[in-house]
Amino acid sequence: MSQSILILPGDGIGPEVASAAKTCLEAVAALEGLDFTFSEAPFGGAGIDACGEPLPDETLEAAQAADAVFLGAVGGPQWDGGAQRPEQGLLGLRKALGLFANLRPVKVFKGLEHLSPLKADRVAGADVLIVRELTGGMYFGEKREGDDEAFDGCSYSRAEVSRIAEIGFKAAQGRKGKLTSVDKANVLATSRLWRQTVNDLASDYPDVSVDHLYVDAAAMALVTGPTRFDVIVTENLFGDILSDEAAVVAGSIGLLGSASLGASGLGLFEPIHGSAPDIAGQDKANPSGAIASAAMLLRYGLNQPKAADRLEAALEAALLSDERTADLGGSASGSAFAGAVLRQIEKAGAFEPAE
Structure with missing residues (x-):
């Protein structure tokens, strides 16, 4: 049975780290024989720009219909001082979905x-x-x-x-x-x-x-x-x-993920870092927190603990390699580090016996 994941790329570095998380989810799904259906919707500052609201009605409806929701990041100076702020969308989404536990x-x-x-x-x-x-x-x-x-x-x-x-x-x-x-x-x-x-x-x-x-x-x-x-x-x-x-x-702060859960079982998963507009679009953002959040999505959102273990192990192995982003003292780009995680996923899969 297919499980639906709504991705809210958001603002700043959000689209970059969300893309890395999605790629890792796809790789793990292929090895675990899982069927994920992905969709995207505007949210935060991107929602304001597209629809005049940080949490457009269509985005909320899509979130309520999904099995799990992944968020990149929200916020940025271009929306400061406006009648609508990107962060209002996040508070509104948590409230609307009844997500009381982070x-x-x-x-x-x-x-x-x-x-x-x-x-x-x-x-x-x-x-x-x-x-x-x-x-x-x-x-x-x-x-x-x-x-x-x-x-x-x-x-x-x-x-x-x-x-x-x-x-x-x-x-x-x-x-x-x-x-x-x-x-x-x-x-x-x-x-x-x-x-x-x-x-x-x-x-x-x-x-x-x-x-x-x-x-x-x-x-x-x-x-x-x-x-x-x-x-x-x-x-x-x-x-x-x-x-x-x-x-x-x-x-x-780029290492850490989070899960926001409620009584209904639907969860919102996001790295704890902000939108980092100063490095947005430069492929410098560490996607580790987003990938860790993707593992939490598998564990808590979709009840796929084996897939979550696989992704967490691949992330840890990549972090122990020499290919690290600047916030961890390395020189790798965000996409290069995501590639290192993907290689660890594939490496683990290559050593598994055929069923």
Whole structure:
């Protein structure tokens, strides 16, 4: 049965990295005997230019009809100051699809510790999954904006906290069995509700150990001792900031992918980096985060774990080669690195016995 993947290339380097991800998905599908149908739609700044909206109605309909959605990147200075901003499309898409859980894995591969700006012995073995609540909090609260005063409301219900905490607990059960809940309960009422809800759920997961950190302490611990973490669960704003900070641990924001999931099973998959308009169209962008996101699409979006394992192994092997992009200290173009991943996929396939 064919599975449909909607690609939203977006803006800046988005089309470049999305193309690399698509090529890798096609290669893995051929080896695994999978049938993928790809389509594209305008989104973000490209949506504004094409349809006057960052999330055109036709794009939303296509997303709702797909089995999985892949996004390149959104944003750029040419849309600053306009009535519509590309990022509004992303927030709107998450809300419309009910994508309340954002998974951002940060892993330091053995042999690549030197890529991190932190000391190699500090990051060796770091493997963290950040689970970020995605549709609540300050980003979606009441807003008032003026020249002399502005207001951003932050609101969470127990149900919203409970459903994201359960994602964190279940993820921890499949990993090292440790969950760190990050909040600011010494100051914020929403954080006190958050902490209480996590504690109330803990008895349902006796095999998971739970601790709590204030967000400022967590930010410090991520760079002073990242190996202390297994799964981090936190609210929208804190998760946005901490996941970008955690990218430093791995060595480059260009390495990291993400999955945004909801109750329906439909997911949105995207690298965590921005649109990087300063290098757009120059074939300099590292497609690793997009390829990692494609592997998450296979695993979480299409329930193809074997294909996901194959793609992740090929990406790791390519990263261990000498063909790296500039953000990782190399000189390879983005397309050249994508080619290195493809060769690793094909190399693995060549050594498999015929069925």
